[in-house]
Every structure is written in C-alpha cells, then in structure tokens.
Amino acid sequence: MIKGLLAVAAALATGEAIVYFTHWPLPASVLGLIALYVALACKWVQVEDLTAITDFLMQHLALFLIPPCVALITHLDLIQADFLPLLAASVISSILLLLVVGRVEQWLQKGKQS
Structure with missing residues (x-):
C-alpha cells in the first residue's frame, strides 16, 4: 500500500x-x-x-463527495440564478462526451480488428 x-x-x-x-x-x-x-x-x-x-x-469515496455537496448547498442562490444555463451546459456536455467516447471506442475496436 x-x-x-x-x-x-x-x-x-x-x-x-x-x-x-x-x-x-x-x-x-x-x-x-x-x-x-x-x-x-x-x-x-x-x-x-x-x-x-x-x-x-x-x-471511502462517499467522504470525498461531502465537500462538493456542502458547497452546492451553501451556493444554492447562485445556482438558482443561473439554473437554466447550468442545466443546458450539463446536458449538452454530457451528450457530447457520450458521442466522443463512443466514437473513440469504435475507432479503437476497428483498429484492433485490423
């Protein structure tokens, strides 16, 4: 260890x-x-x-999530003020991430078969 x-x-x-x-x-x-x-x-x-x-x-991963959760709660007013842009950015970036990772995986699998 x-x-x-x-x-x-x-x-x-x-x-x-x-x-x-x-x-x-x-x-x-x-x-x-x-x-x-x-x-x-x-x-x-x-x-x-x-x-x-x-x-x-x-x-012990849950212990590492406590500080960000507390930070979210303490800054809830900022999140509420910009909720829609934050939601849009989260959804769009998640979709783009899935698409990019999927394409890279397809490219890697295609390279292994050659």
Missing part, C-alpha cells in the same frame, strides 16, 4: 510542479493523472502496486 500511495503522491507532485513552472491553465490533478498514466505505460509503476490504495479510496 505504501508503494501505491507514494506513486499517487509522486504523480500529483509532478502535476503540481508542471503547473508551477509552466503556468499552464490546467488543473495539477489532471496533469498528475497523465503522469501516473505515463508511469504505468512505461512500467515504472505496476498496477499491482496501486491496487491496495485504489481499493481503500473506492471504499
């Missing part, structure tokens, strides 16, 4: 360092995920090393 925790922490630190030094307008956590993917793809980190920490985090 320690190896997995260190790998995740190192990936997040890498993302933070990239944002700090390059000033890219991207979340450090996203860059950290990309760094973790690269580490897995290059076999610097083994999937088995991450299993214990990911299982632990998945078991």
Whole structure:
C-alpha cells in the first residue's frame, strides 16, 4: 500500500510542479493523472502496486463527495440564478462526451480488428 500511495503522491507532485513552472491553465490533478498514466505505460509503476490504495479510496469515496455537496448547498442562490444555463451546459456536455467516447471506442475496436 505504501508503494501505491507514494506513486499517487509522486504523480500529483509532478502535476503540481508542471503547473508551477509552466503556468499552464490546467488543473495539477489532471496533469498528475497523465503522469501516473505515463508511469504505468512505461512500467515504472505496476498496477499491482496501486491496487491496495485504489481499493481503500473506492471504499471511502462517499467522504470525498461531502465537500462538493456542502458547497452546492451553501451556493444554492447562485445556482438558482443561473439554473437554466447550468442545466443546458450539463446536458449538452454530457451528450457530447457520450458521442466522443463512443466514437473513440469504435475507432479503437476497428483498429484492433485490423
């Protein structure tokens, strides 16, 4: 579990360092995920090393949802003021996400069959 925790922490630190030094307008956590993917793809980190920490985090996932839910409740007046644009953006982005993921999956499956 320690190896997995260190790998995740190192990936997040890498993302933070990239944002700090390059000033890219991207979340450090996203860059950290990309760094973790690269580490897995290059076999610097083994999937088995991450299993214990990911299982632990998945078991306690509800705890990670409490702060965003509280934030929604405290800013309910802002949400009510812009409810229709927020709803439209959510629906349109969800549909676009499904379409893009579906096309990428079809493209990947087509590549495997060739």
